[in-house]
Amino acid sequence: MDLRFTEQQEILKKSARDFLTKECPKAKVRELEHDAKGYDPVLWQKMADLGWLGFNIPEEYEGMGYSFEDLAVHVEEVGRNILPGPYLSTVVNTFAIVEAGTDEIKKELLSKISYGKCILTLAWLEENGQFDAAGITLKAAHKGNDFVLNGTKMFVDGAHVADYMIVVARTKESANHEDGVTLFVVDAKASGVKSTVIPTIAHDHLCEVVFKDVTAPAKNVLGKVDKGWETLQMIIRKGSILKAAESLGGLQSVVEMTVAYSKERVQYDRPIGAFQALQHKMADMWIAMGTSKYLLYEAAWMESNGIPNAKEASMTKAYINEAYKLVAALGVKLHGGIGTSYDHDAPLFFRRAKAADTVFGSTDYHRELVAQHIGLK
Amino acid sequence: MDFKLTDAQKAHRDEVFKVCAELDKKKPKTWVGFESQFDDEVGWAFHKLCAKEFAKRGWLALGWPKEYGGIGDMMDKVLFQEARGYYDLPGADIFGVAMLAPTLLAAGSEELKRELLPKIANAEWMFCELWSEPNAGSDLAGLTATAIRKGDEFIVNGQKTWSTGAHFADWAFGVYKSDPNAKKHHNMTFILSDMKSPGITVKSIPYMSGSHVYNEVYLDDVRMSAKYIVGQENEGWAVVNVLAGFERSNLDMVYGLVRGIEELVEFCNETKRNGRPLSQDPIVRNRIADVSSSLEAVRCLAYRVADQQNRNEMGLMDAAAVKIFASELMEKYGHLAADILGPYGQVKNSPWAKMGGTVEYTYQGCFVPIVSMGTNEIQRNIIAWYGLGLPRMK
Numbered sequence: 060m061d062l063r064f065t066e067q068q069e070i071l072k073k074s075a076r077d078f079l080t081k082e083c084p085k086a087k088v089r090e091l092e093h094d095a096k097g098y099d100p101v102l103w104q105k106m107a108d109l110g111w112l113g114f115n116i117p118e119e120y121e122g123m124g125y126s127f128e129d130l131a132v133h134v135e136e137v138g139r140n141i142l143p144g145p146y147l148s149t150v151v152n153t154f155a156i157v158e159a160g161t162d163e164i165k166k167e168l169l170s171k172i173s174y175g176k177c178i179l180t181l182a183w184l185e186e187n188g189q190f191d192a193a194g195i196t197l198k199a200a201h202k203g204n205d206f207v208l209n210g211t212k213m214f215v216d217g218a219h220v221a222d223y224m225i226v227v228a229r230t231k232e233s234a235n236h237e238d239g240v241t242l243f244v245v246d247a248k249a250s251g252v253k254s255t256v257i258p259t260i261a262h263d264h265l266c267e268v269v270f271k272d273v274t275a276p277a278k279n280v281l282g283k284v285d286k287g288w289e290t291l292q293m294i295i296r297k298g299s300i301l302k303a304a305e306s307l308g309g310l311q312s313v314v315e316m317t318v319a320y321s322k323e324r325v326q327y328d329r330p331i332g333a334f335q336a337l338q339h340k341m342a343d344m345w346i347a348m349g350t351s352k353y354l355l356y357e358a359a360w361m362e363s364n365g366i367p368n369a370k371e372a373s374m375t376k377a378y379i380n381e382a383y384k385l386v387a388a389l390g391v392k393l394h395g396g397i398g399t400s401y402d403h404d405a406p407l408f409f410r411r412a413k414a415a416d417t418v419f420g421s422t423d424y425h426r427e428l429v430a431q432h433i434g435l436k
Numbered sequence: 437m438d439f440k441l442t443d444a445q446k447a448h449r450d451e452v453f454k455v456c457a458e459l460d461k462k463k464p465k466t467w468v469g470f471e472s473q474f475d476d477e478v479g480w481a482f483h484k485l486c487a488k489e490f491a492k493r494g495w496l497a498l499g500w501p502k503e504y505g506g507i508g509d510m511m512d513k514v515l516f517q518e519a520r521g522y523y524d525l526p527g528a529d530i531f532g533v534a535m536l537a538p539t540l541l542a543a544g545s546e547e548l549k550r551e552l553l554p555k556i557a558n559a560e561w562m563f564c565e566l567w568s569e570p571n572a573g574s575d576l577a578g579l580t581a582t583a584i585r586k587g588d589e590f591i592v593n594g595q596k597t598w599s600t601g602a603h604f605a606d607w608a609f610g611v612y613k614s615d616p617n618a619k620k621h622h623n624m625t626f627i628l629s630d631m632k633s634p635g636i637t638v639k640s641i642p643y644m645s646g647s648h649v650y651n652e653v654y655l656d657d658v659r660m661s662a663k664y665i666v667g668q669e670n671e672g673w674a675v676v677n678v679l680a681g682f683e684r685s686n687l688d689m690v691y692g693l694v695r696g697i698e699e700l701v702e703f704c705n706e707t708k709r710n711g712r713p714l715s716q717d718p719i720v721r722n723r724i725a726d727v728s729s730s731l732e733a734v735r736c737l738a739y740r741v742a743d744q745q746n747r748n749e750m751g752l753m754d755a756a757a758v759k760i761f762a763s764e765l766m767e768k769y770g771h772l773a774a775d776i777l778g779p780y781g782q783v784k785n786s787p788w789a790k791m792g793g794t795v796e797y798t799y800q801g802c803f804v805p806i807v808s809m810g811t812n813e814i815q816r817n818i819i820a821w822y823g824l825g826l827p828r829m830k
């Protein structure tokens with residue numbers, strides 16, 4: 060066993076940190092919260108130039124072909140800074156194209172994604188707010204060789220700026236809800252698609268997307284018709300690990316920022332970090348950070364090496380969801396009044412921690428999966 | 437011991453709930469939570485409307501001595517708070533009614549009581565609190581804004597911060613260093629002043645949710661009349677402590693949770709997940725039952741505090757306990773409700789929101805009572821040092 064980062068990973072971390080510190084300061088993060096698009100196209104292009112959008116695209120499609128573990132390490136660094144916009148959505152859904160797309164779709168989309176010319180997102184959840192297969196009710200009806208989609212999706216990240224959406228639709232009713240789910244690659248600008256931004260705690264531009272008689276050709280089916288739930292599980296598994304990596308990055312920022320502030324801020328003639336009431340809380344924050352890290356790295360390493368890890372992925376997502384929220388709330392409290400103001404970074408992470416917890420499955424959802432994996436009948 | 441309400445108390449309770457239910461129907465659409473009154477002109481207008489309705493019935497003077505226009509006792513006041521809290525209504529100025537009035541009754545001169553209590557009872561003047569400074573928060577006694585006496589006036593200079601509602605308030609109560617040579621805790625004066633005085637600049641500090649409730653207040657050669665000193669000159673610290681006790685035992689926010697839980701229960705009864713109503717999920721049942729039990733516990737403690745106040749014996753420790761417990765219960769409720777709402781827990785007041793966006797609001801809003809009024813760490817110190825007699829940090 061060797062739990063150090065590789066040299067390549069150290070380089071990835073450093074370059075991500077340097078780049079975002081310079082290109083995406085927190086003032087810009089806050090500005091983009093209230094921007095109509097919610098992301099900066101110029102920054103997106105620079106990221107593409109650095110290869111960020113092609114990390115997980117095979118070299119034959121003009122990507123970098125990095126390992127999943129490397130990608131997780133990179134995303135952690137991105138989360139440390141906060142990067143507004145559908146970056147993680149694009150990267151995660153790229154996996155679906157790579158692993159389940161037809162050759163035609165791969166040729167059409169992958170190099171575009173890699174060059175920063177195509178934003179992807181996942182249209183999964185619905186108004187029922189459910190994460191399980193029973194929640195999928197958006198109808199895709201056969202029409203000749205094509206399919207026609209009708210229904211509403213909720214909480215779709217950046218749908219209003221996306222080029223393509225992977226839509227999770229129902230093509231067949233059956234007693235087993237997992238049977239009859241199909242994934243489609245749908246042009247996000249097609250007629251009949253209407254995306255509206257929902258106001259949320261993190262102003263992260265999640266959308267309601269209404270589909271009205273939207274046509275999807277058969278070539279745009281990802282994987283097999285009616286058997287899309289399995290592909291979705293792959294997206295959720297990888298997405299959970301990467302979202303947890305992003306959260307872990309944010310969590311670390313909060314710990315560092317809070318410890319540093321407690322050494323500077325003076326009340327009662329001493330740094331507030333001298334109060335044991337705060338020291339113990341910061342020790343707890345540090346423990347949450349350490350436990351989160353290696354849980355995540357294990358899940359990412361398994362994913363990278365093709366070792367079955369559905370259980371570990373769910374454990375990681377559920378655990379880090381809660382760790383991040385706990386640490387972020389303490390971060391606010393330990394800063395005192397200043398930690399509650401919009402212009403401070405502590406609440407920025409606090410709001411993001413809340414937003415992160417239902418992406419790719421909530422704590423409750425993943426804990427239920429863990430319960431099944433560990434043999435609870 | 438007797439928890440039963442008297443017939444008169446029951447009648448009063450029915451009356452306050454009836455009036456509050458009517459006012460609830462007039463709430464602006466943009467209203468989400470307990471501090472929406474400061475959000476904008478619409479919120480403030482609704483605050484004033486409620487205040488007039490309450491003033492008309494004498495309810496802003498509940499528990500005051502009769503000679504100052506008071507009616508009822510502290511228990512009647514609690515029942516009124518319960519109704520107001522339940523319907524999440526403003527109208528009882530947190531600074532004037534809940535804090536300054538009882539402080540004046542305890543420590544104000546006869547002249548000040550005669551002049552100011554009617555203004556508070558009739559909802560003519562709304563107050564704000566000018567205490568905290570950028571470098572004097574928890575350690576309030578370390579404040580540096582100065583009030584230099586010149587004849588019948590003080591010339592006040594400095595910066596105050598976090599002042600809730602200062603952008604709407606008519607008057608302020610503040611504390612300033614008035615004797616640079618005296619010892620700590622004997623060098624400050626507690627003074628009331630007109631917020632329209634020349635030299636006052638108010639600047640927003642947006643809360644994490646983006647709303648404008650709090651402010652920086654800059655004081656530049658502001659003239660304050662010595663007539664408006666509360667307590668003794670240079671002995672403002674004693675007044676600060678009296679007022680802080682009333683501030684912390686203010687329980688409005690707890691009562692809001694009563695309705696919050698009712699709405700959550702309703703949501704769980706009506707919403708199906710995994711083929712059955714959420715209300716039948718054992719985890720959901722367990723967690724809501726837990727928060728409900730804590731809420732009942734703090735309601736009982738609130739009755740206890742009111743009962744004590746009726747006998748003029750409110751302990752520092754009980755006030756601190758209520759403040760900690762109530763604020764952390766609000767946090768716990770916010771997290772619970774957000775978990776249950778799933779992805780809807782993050783949605784702001786909008787057509788997509790469940791429960792009117794109150795969950796997203798509370799999820800962030802809980803830091804207001806946790807951090808303000810003296811942080812919960814400071815309250816725990818108070819319990820440990822003054823209450824439990826544990827050795828004090830040097």
Ligand SMILES: Cc1cc2nc3c(=O)[nH]c(=O)nc-3n(C[C@H](O)[C@H](O)[C@H](O)COP(=O)(O)OP(=O)(O)OC[C@H]3O[C@@H](n4cnc5c(N)ncnc54)[C@H](O)[C@@H]3O)c2cc1C
Nearest residue numbers: 334392393395396565567568573574598599600808811813
């Ligand atoms: C929403 C809001 C509304 C407010 N409204 C008003 C208002 O209307 N008027 C007004 O005057 N003020 C108001 N305040 C100010 C409030 O009283 C202070 O924010 C509070 O007392 C904390 O001070 P601080 O912000 O300077 O934090 P600090 O005192 O710097 O505290 C930072 C951290 O150190 C901890 N700490 C400090 N000392 C100790 C100790 N001895 N032991 C253990 N831990 C300690 C604190 O608990 C906190 O976690 C408001 C604050 C907020 C957040």
